[in-house]
Amino acid sequence: MSSTAESGMGDRLAELRLRRNMTQEQLSEHAGLSVDVIRKLEQGRRKTARLSSINALARALDTEPSYLVGQPSTFDVRDASDEGLPSVLALRQAVSPVADLLGGDTDPEDPPSIEDLRAALRSTETIRRDGRMSEIGVLLPQLIRDARTAAHAYTGRDAAAANSVLAVAYQVAATTLTALGKEDAAFTAMERSLSAIRRCDDPNLETLAASTLSWVFTKQGRLADAERVALARAEQIEPSFRSTPEELALWGILLLRAATAAARRERHDTVTDLLRMAKGAAASMGEDLMVHATPFGPTNAAVANVNFLVEMEKSDEAIRAARTVPDLNSLPPTWRARFHVDRALAYNDLGKDGASGNALLKAEQDAPEWLRYHSTSRRLVEDLRERASRRDTALLGLADRLGLIG
DSSP states (O other), X not given: OOSHHHHTHHHHHHHHHHHTTOOHHHHHHHXXXXXXXXXXXXXXXXXXXXXXXXXXXXXXHTSOHHHHHTOOOSOOOSSOBTTBOOOHHHHHHHHSOTHHHHOSOSOOSOOXXXXXXXXXXXXXXXXXXXXXXXXXXXHHHHHHHHHHHHHHHOOHHHHHHHHHHHHHHHHHHXXXXXXXXXXXXXXXXXXXXXXXXXXXXXXXXXXXXXXXXXXXXXXXXXXXXXXXXXXXXXXXXXXXXXXXXXXXXXXXXXXXXHHHHHHHTTOHHHHHHHHHHHHHHHHHHOSOEXXXXXXXXXXXXXXXXHHHHHHTTOHHHHHHHHTTOOOGGGSOHXXXXXXXXXXXXXXXXXXXXXXXXXXXXXHHHXXXXXXXXOHHHHHHHHHHHHHSOTTOHHHHHHHHHTTOOO
């Protein structure tokens, strides 16, 4: 990936503002941001902005946040897989096959066994937690096709089991497509997932789908919808004293999804209330539990707290809270990497460039490929590089590995 997407944020902002026939002052009023922030972004003197600011600008300009931030639009291939190249087109074709429109033989191959399907899904979820996007791009289209074939071929319990795998595979497709700025295709994948859930044998997948859909809406900038979807499902499954750890985890995950959307809407009281309830559920569990590819428990709730403090511009508190996160190494690599990015953002906000760069290097150690797709991290590295001395070989090396030219 080149730096074109990131370095062009100000250009895209100015272009859209002019197409909407707005002055900088009018955009400032519509977005609720200072003219100085908009001016610095358009002039390239600022490469980064808070996600709440990006969402506000996107709403004012009637676009998606992913366009403004320069979301990567295809897979980043450094080393070709023995099994082939990752392909956005192949993933689109798996999610929306033409046979669904034209009819005919949709399943020419023999169906795989349920055991094989489940093993393939477990492998995909491990790869996803590690942030190995290119491998997902290679393996996921075939998993979706295999699960569709099995769901059509089998009956009874086997058909329900195949639909469970298919439902989760579609959700993985939704998160992958969203990471590549293909939010509309991601929504189609979620519609397919919900259809499979109606025929599956796992009662928890509807809750998992609400969590994923809330995340997709958040990435689209549909923050009110994201909060509503997560809270509506959370109310339906509100736990009791008899609830299992998995039920508590699913409820807690939904609360954190809703809190993320609320934070970007700058509804800070709501964030505080939701986080308090999520921490209560986490404390009842005692330790983190993995539900498919998503963890929840005391560690992830503490990591979420740091994230929300950063989003609410409480950087000093965020750094202090980051020092108290328990058992960080129990989380998957991508969760640890996102935590270190939050630390980097907080340090950057406090003017501590060295500490910010070190936190980004920690993120790279945990999930190097994931970092290459993370637009916020890329913009932050670019910002730090412009202020760094030529002797800062660690930061300059990171910029080079991320493909940032300059």
